[in-house]
Amino acid sequence: MRRVVSLFLPTWPTDRIRRQFGTPPLDEPLVTVANEGSRRIIAAADRAAKMAGLKAGQTIAHAQALIPDLHVRDATPEEDRAALTRLALWCLRYSPIVAPDTPDGIWIDTAGADHLFGGEHALLEDLTGRLNAKGIAARASIADAPGIAWAVARYGNQAVVSPGRAVDAVAGLPVQALRLEQKTLDIMDRLGIERIGQLAAMPRGPMTRRLGTQTALRLDQALGHAFEPISPLVPLETLSHSIVFPEPIGRPEDLKRVVSRLTAILCADLAKQGIGARRLDLIFRRVDQKSLALRVGTARASRDPIHLAKLFDESLGTIDPGFGIDEVLIVASRVEPLGAMQLQARGIDKQDPEPDISPLVDRLSARVGAGKVFRLVPVESHVPERSARRIPALAPASGLTWPEDLVRPARILDPPERVEATAVVPDHPPIFFVWRRVRYVVRGADGPERITGEWWKSDSEMSSFRDYYRLETDRDARFWLFRDAPAAEGGRWWLHGLFG
Known part of the structure; x- marks a missing residue:
């Protein structure tokens, strides 16, 4: 299913200037100006200028009368478009189908790519978060079609429009969200048409004759009824x-x-x-x-x-x-x-090269996702759930190893799971326990191994300790249980690991 992101950059010209020149500060209003006949008018205004009442189309003389210390720069639409194209190339990290949407947006077709970032919400948060951190104001919305996403990103308040919910998302938005010419919007204003839902409720024939075929097309695109192509941007230097x-x-x-x-x-x-x-x-x-x-x-x-x-x-x-x-x-x-590789025959050299497992890692990543292919390395902590961390499958060795005499289960449950256990003698291993509604009778036990909290990390761990036991049950299974306090203090039992 097609899913398209519309990235909206509301103050792109002024954000670009600040990134290029480093000035003025964000709290000082900045505008760009262009010539319109004999007048000089505001072409773009930053957030501070808009909050002070300035907007595009005002004369610069009026603006400077309102804000005497206003920062003014000449508008350079060509540089803005070139910079927007470069930003679109940067967005290729999210999907191979990306295109600039001049003058203040970018299209990203994310179908099949959002899972790489943990879902659509996570993708949008990563995208806008990175841009905001770079000093670029950004909003984004994702929907089934470009027209839907464009309208919601600029005039709505939804980040993700669920598949098939285009009508609900855009019906209440103003008709300005249809990307129409101003003269068409003026006609709608005289007719009292303010919302997309009002326009959609009109008979198609009279609406088209009065407002034109472009209005009908934009309405269908905003409702997801008409296809709108995106021409992918491919860098010239890319193979x-x-x-x-x-x-x-x-x-x-x-x-x-x-x-x-x-x-x-x-x-x-x-x-x-x-x-x-x-x-x-x-x-x-x-x-x-x-x-x-x-x-x-x-x-x-x-x-x-x-x-x-x-x-x-x-x-x-x-x-x-x-x-x-x-x-x-x-x-x-x-x-x-990637330089040339020397081919070697195994068994001839005194030491064969290490086997290359990168093809296996690639195949597994393509099948289950890159985030699910990893390996564990030791961490200097005696608390079991902190004693290992995930790293990329082909990351270099850390140099740390676990002690050879340290007995640990093959599978650690994080967090540990509560079990109901009964011990005949206090502070001894249990004689049976119930885990996930299954009763296990203990045939043999080893322990306890006491592990105290890491008091140097937080005060709450100063008095904590665990007594661990390795248990063998009547079901030919081996478990790793611990009690988090002495029996006299009401200690509870937890299952923390399973031995192979």
Whole structure:
């Protein structure tokens, strides 16, 4: 399903000036001016200027009368557009289908890419958070179509418009959210049409005759009834190749052969430049002008065409060809230097090289997600849940190791789970316990191993301790339980781990 982000930059011209020159401070009003005949009018105003009552279209003389110390810069629309294109290229980290929406926005088609950031809400928070941290005011909304997202990002208050909820999201918005010319908006004002819902309730024939076909098109786009294409932005310096078909294709086996061919061509160019791919994007252009994209990444730079083509195998089945695909584009959107490799025959050298597991990591990441492929390394802490942390699967070794005589279960539950346990003798291991509604009878036990809290981290851990026991049960299972206080003080039992 198509999902499009509309990124709105309400003060883009002034934000760009501040980032370029470092002045003036944010609390001092700044405007850009342009010539309109013999008058000089405000082209853009920052947040401080707008709060002081300034807006685009006012004369600069009027503005300076209101704010004598107003900062004024000449408007440079060409520089604003060029900078917006550069920002759109930066947004390629979120999806391969990105395009500038001049003068103050960017389109991002995130279909199939939002899961890489933990969902749509997380993606939008990451996007706007990064821009705000750079001094760029930004709002964003995601919806089924560009027109919906554009309207809500500028005039609504929803970050995520749920699939199929376009009418509810835009019906109450002003007609200015339809991206219409001012003269059309003036006619609507005279007719008393203020909201999109009012316009949508009108008979289509009279509305089109009175307001024009462009109004009908924009209304359909805002409701998600008319398709609006996004032309992907591909940097000129980025290695890419495309294949255009004389007849549309759509069978999975045809797509697979095309991907293999494109990766072979691309890897040949990567080898010529001494680089390898860290991220590849596939863009499928359908005959109905819709663009679909897939993205894969590698743990290390690679230019092995067979390996890179296989990374797309898991996701090619998600591509809906519709009435056919007439072009496929592959883009090496992230590359790294990769020199020539010396081939070695195993058994001839005194020491064989370490096996390269990066292809395995790449295949697993493509199948289950990059965030689910990791390895554990030791941490200098005797509290079990703090004694390990996750790192990327191919990260270099930390140099730390766990003590050889430290007995720990293969699986740690974080947080520990409460169990009901009964001990015949206080402060001894239990004779049975109930976990997840299953009763386990203890056949053998070892312990206790006392672990105290890390008092140097917080006062609450100064008096905490745990008594751990390794238990063998009648179900041929081994568990790691602890009691968080002496029996006389009402200590409770917790299951913290399971042995293999």
